[in-house]
Amino acid sequence: FGDRMYISNATGCSSIWGGPAATSPYCTDKNGHGPAWANSLFEDNAEHGLGMYLGQEATRNRLADLTRQLIAVEYTDEAIKAAGQKWLDTMEDGAANKSASAEFIASMESVVSARGDCDCDACKLAREILKDKEYLEKKSVWIFGGDGWAYDIGFGGVDHVLASGKDVNVFVFDTEVYSNTGGQASKSSNIGQVAQFAAAGKETKKKSLAEIAMSYGYVYVAQVAMGANPAQTLKAIQEAEAYHGPSLIIGYAPCEMHSIKGGMTNCQAEMKKAVECGYWNLFRFNPAAETDKFIVDSKEPKEEGYRAFLMNEARYSRLTREFPDRAETLFKRNEEVAMDRYQHLLKLKAMYDEK
Ligand SMILES: Cc1ncc(C[n+]2csc(CCOP(=O)(O)OP(=O)(O)O)c2C)c(N)n1
Known part of the structure; x- marks a missing residue:
């Protein structure tokens, strides 16, 4: 566009x-x-x-x-x-x-x-x-920003704009921290993740910005991860743009602050791993679709590999050295919440299919 x-x-x-x-x-x-x-x-x-x-x-x-x-x-x-x-x-x-x-x-x-x-x-x-x-020509309006903006400080504005019903597209690059100012925890940060203001690992769950937006019923909403599924990413972008109303796309964005083993050269591969183990989910909610309004694009999480995914990133693994018992508890909860979330998405799908 x-x-x-x-x-x-x-x-x-x-x-x-x-x-x-x-x-x-x-x-x-x-x-x-x-x-x-x-x-x-x-x-x-x-x-x-x-x-x-x-x-x-x-x-x-x-x-x-x-x-x-x-x-x-x-x-x-x-x-x-x-x-x-x-x-x-x-x-x-x-x-x-x-x-x-x-x-x-x-x-x-x-x-x-x-x-x-x-x-x-x-x-x-x-x-x-x-x-x-x-x-004269219809423009394609996009509103870009990180999770610190969209989940926290700018959330009131994001909510207001999505609620307006106007034809604008919001794209959130979700790094799960305020990256540009050195990695402060946001409401998008995950359980057990070490960040500034969460030195002993964040205790509370990640906010589901996607579901808040979906609750309006007239907002197009998608979660994508380019390295996991580029075709689904492109499809979401095309659908969001074509939708005559507000759209929200949340893209998983590995970041330097995650301290991924091997560095940011593994960024795209890390997205793939995140989706395969169920750490991040891909889905699309299209209010304009006649059938299949809600599509879960990621497969059932693999049984193994969740903990290995966390341990591949020092934002998690460092907690095992500093607070081993707490790390165990928080990582277990992180995984449980992720598995529940996938089942919850399937239930949402069944609910929309029934409507
Ligand atoms: C009102 C205001 N407060 C704080 C800042 C400083 N600031 C600039 S960027 C940023 C963090 C952005 O984090 P996020 O929205 O997650 O985007 P990312 O850098 O992760 O892409 C902050 C706090 C600012 N520019 N304006």
């Missing part, structure tokens, strides 16, 4: 790797179109992204009124009328509206340039619409 994408990025690791001029991961295509990116504050990123959307919505609604007036002018060129109607009909459909916008713009530009400064109603309306032609 890069050529029509707007990104609002919360402060954190993603604004650091997303922002630097020398190594920006974003680029433009041959037409000079690429993502428009902005970083507001850590605490108000969801609202900032919603603001981007609302600005576009207001401008596009005004353009739609002008287009209806233009079509209603009797002598307006037939090609402009047809292109204008097609643009109106596809207004909320990102993919279809792209070519419809280009066609509408081209039809108006050719007539307006041929007629010079003619002041008939049709020419005046077309010139007015063309002033804001960059807003």
Whole structure:
């Protein structure tokens, strides 16, 4: 969606790797179109992204009124009328509206340039619409940030934006800590995980942000892990973008703060292990789907391997050296909670299948 994408990025690791001029991961295509990116504050990123959307919505609604007036002018060129109607009909459909916008713009530009400064109603309306032609095409609005933002400090905003029903997409890079400021525990951190403010291992369960969002019933929600299943990740991104309403994707993101054995070169492989042992689950909840509204994409966790997964990361293994008894208790609970969570997801699936 890069050529029509707007990104609002919360402060954190993603604004650091997303922002630097020398190594920006974003680029433009041959037409000079690429993502428009902005970083507001850590605490108000969801609202900032919603603001981007609302600005576009207001401008596009005004353009739609002008287009209806233009079509209603009797002598307006037939090609402009047809292109204008097609643009109106596809207004909320990102993919279809792209070519419809280009066609509408081209039809108006050719007539307006041929007629010079003619002041008939049709020419005046077309010139007015063309002033804001960059807003005709439906944009893809994305709100990016980490778990410290989405689960904790910016949660009120994330909740407000998801509840609004507006067509924006939230993508959370879930590292289970505030990574960019040195690894403080967040509500996304897991039982037994050692982090700042949880030096003896976190005692409480990870918050289920996905289920909170699902409870609205009109929010598209997915959990993904690229290294475990790239096709499912891509599918979730496509479905979220196509959904005419708010979407939330939570992506598992191994991080330097996890101290994975062998280092971050094993990042993608670590995601795969996390999903295979049931530490992280893949699923998609699509309110627009006629059947299979809730799909669990990850398989039943393997019987062995959970503890080995934890021990492969020093954010867990260091607890066994410092507090061996406590480590045993917390790691056991971590595993039990993970196994229960998978069974809970299957129950949710059965419930949605029955509805
Ligand atoms: C209001 C406010 N408080 C604190 C900070 C400092 N700060 C910048 S990034 C960050 C942590 C971000 O953590 P998270 O949202 O989990 O993203 P990650 O770095 O893990 O991607 C903090 C606390 C800030 N920029 N603004």
